[in-house]
Amino acid sequence: MLGLYPVWYEPNIGSGWVIGFIATIHVLFSHASVGGAILFGWLANRAVRKNHPEYIDFIRRYGLFLLVFSYVLGSITGPGIWFSATIANPKGISALIHSFVWMWATEWVFFVIEVIGIYLLIYLAGRVDAKTHTRLSMIFALASVATLLVITGILSFMLMPGSPDWHQTGGVLTAFFGPNTFAQVALRIAFMLTITGVVGGIVAAKIEDPAEKSHIARVLSAVGLIGVAGTFLAGRWYFQTLPLSALETLTLRSPSTFSTMVAAAVGLSVLWFLLSAAKPGVLKVWTASFMTVAILVLGLAPEETAREIMRKPWIAGTYVYANQTIGRDVPALGIKSDLPLMEEKGVLATHPFIPEALRNPTDADRTEAGRVLALTLCANCHSLSDSGIRPLKRYFPAEADKEAVKRYLGAGLHRGLTSYMPAIPLPDLDRDALAQYIAELTRSADAASNDSDTQEAAR
Numbered sequence: 394m395l396g397l398y399p400v401w402y403e404p405n406i407g408s409g410w411v412i413g414f415i416a417t418i419h420v421l422f423s424h425a426s427v428g429g430a431i432l433f434g435w436l437a438n439r440a441v442r443k444n445h446p447e448y449i450d451f452i453r454r455y456g457l458f459l460l461v462f463s464y465v466l467g468s469i470t471g472p473g474i475w476f477s478a479t480i481a482n483p484k485g486i487s488a489l490i491h492s493f494v495w496m497w498a499t500e501w502v503f504f505v506i507e508v509i510g511i512y513l514l515i516y517l518a519g520r521v522d523a524k525t526h527t528r529l530s531m532i533f534a535l536a537s538v539a540t541l542l543v544i545t546g547i548l549s550f551m552l553m554p555g556s557p558d559w560h561q562t563g564g565v566l567t568a569f570f571g572p573n574t575f576a577q578v579a580l581r582i583a584f585m586l587t588i589t590g591v592v593g594g595i596v597a598a599k600i601e602d603p604a605e606k607s608h609i610a611r612v613l614s615a616v617g618l619i620g621v622a623g624t625f626l627a628g629r630w631y632f633q634t635l636p637l638s639a640l641e642t643l644t645l646r647s648p649s650t651f652s653t654m655v656a657a658a659v660g661l662s663v664l665w666f667l668l669s670a671a672k673p674g675v676l677k678v679w680t681a682s683f684m685t686v687a688i689l690v691l692g693l694a695p696e697e698t699a700r701e702i703m704r705k706p707w708i709a710g711t712y713v714y715a716n717q718t719i720g721r722d723v724p725a726l727g728i729k730s731d732l733p734l735m736e737e738k739g740v741l742a743t744h745p746f747i748p749e750a751l752r753n754p755t756d757a758d759r760t761e762a763g764r765v766l767a768l769t770l771c772a773n774c775h776s777l778s779d780s781g782i783r784p785l786k787r788y789f790p791a792e793a794d795k796e797a798v799k800r801y802l803g804a805g806l807h808r809g810l811t812s813y814m815p816a817i818p819l820p821d822l823d824r825d826a827l828a829q830y831i832a833e834l835t836r837s838a839d840a841a842s843n844d845s846d847t848q849e850a851a852r
Contacts, residue, residue: 395731395743397717400768401480407781408481408773409701415473417697421689422467425592427537428585429459430507432593432616433514434534437527447605449526453518455596456511462592464508482773484717485708491726492568492710493547500543506536541585542578549574552704553636553711560712563725568710576631583623584692587662590617591688594669594681607673614670621662639703642813646702651695658692705774706815714815716773736818740766741826754826763830770817770827777834789835799828 401408433452440448479486490497510533517526546555546569554560555571590613597613600606632640665684669676708715712723719731734743741752741762754762767777767785775785789798802824806817819827 394745395734395740396484396719397731397740397744397746397769398483399746400772402768402772402777403781404776404778405780407776408477409782412474412477412481413694413698413701415470415477417689417694419467419470419474420693420697421588421685422463422470424581424585424588424693426459426463426467426507427541427582428587428589428620429455429463429593430510430534430537431582431586432589433530436612437523437530441523441527446523447608449518449523451596451600451609452526452530453515454599455593456515456518458596460511460515464511482708482713482715482717484719485713485715488709488713489547489551492550493565496543496547496565496569500540503536503539503543507533507540510536538582541581545578545581546570546574548700549577551707551709552639552700559710559725560721560723561725572634573631576627576634580624580627580631583620583627584696586616586620587624587692588620588685588688590614590620590666591662591681591684594676594684595678598676598678598681603673606676610673610676611670614666617662617666621659621666625659635703638812642705643699643703646705646813647699651699654691654695658688658695661687661691702813705813716770716815718770718815718817720815732816732818736820739820739823740769741823744769753822759826759829760833763826763828766819766823766827767830767834785831786834786837789831791835793832793835795825795828795832798831799824802828 403411433456436445436448436452439445475486510529513529514526514533517529521529549555549571550568552573553571554568555574556562556564556567559567593613593616594610597606597609600609635643661684706714707720710723712719712721712728714720718735719728722728722730741747741754747765751758751762751765764777771777771785775783775788777785779786789801802819805811806814806819808816808818
């Protein structure tokens, strides 16, 4: 039997959008936290060396804000990612846990230090000497960056293992450290500073003393502008580390609006930092909150979506497909590819959760069997309805009949002719059922379009 689990399918938006929505918000919280920790370490040192006690007060204010914004809300969305990703792709999560269980345990230790650290920074501000507070700030900053490094190494593995021969040799470190790991760390740290400069404005807006507010505004603007410049430079490095398949997929499959959104995020951020430095009066809670949402929508959302797009068709280590299928042997882990069994016996015969009546479907059941196959093989990346992510019916012409679709399934899909579509070698019975369902799906879409045109003409 194939080692596949039941499929979680959200008809209107798709499971990918559910994960993406939760993850993007969580990344805002986590990036604000790590960026804030780096800022705290620098401000605490400056407070001692340059005699700026107002920095300690700002650390206390900003830390109290982050306690709710990042650590409470982040602690809600973090398990939300785990839950949604686990039911969307249990094989993918299993692959990551089996490879990095001790890495994740290490990250949780650093996260506990973070949580304790933020409480200490808030509670002990002004109650201990400045040098002790500085040491606490540095420990907090280092723990935050350590959590970033661990998570980024795992995210890099999801695109490609650190070493090309990892599938043969195995090893946690060879999976973790690759050409993409440190480039992504640099990119994220730079972007975190941009986010910190924006989110910190919400706190700075409440400072009553005009001189202190002006000074803090200039500090946040400088940090933010450094972050924007660093993001540009680190981004160039990051793209140079990507494999050609990822660049091809990103070029071909990214929405055309992505580059416009990113350019808007950069331009708006630079304008905001320059304006708030020159005229601190514009720094209000609602303006800084608006900028935070703008960074979330125009900057974070495209970045996270692009990261998901470019690793397709894989979900982990270039051996687990996005639809849970094991797409290659991994001798180091004793893992065998599902493709030979799939090609010989088919999904209908070997998927443990296929209804018995559909394992050898009659003509009457063939469309339903095709729908189950589409749910199993396609629904993780394609919506089966009109809405949601990449609706499946849009990838076939309305005039395509069952035989035409079946020929494609036996050629392009069977061999995986593109870098972003997996090779799914199906036997004749499975291809026939899936082709019949897709043909009816596109036919119903064409009929609905014709009805809409007729109603429009009548009006």
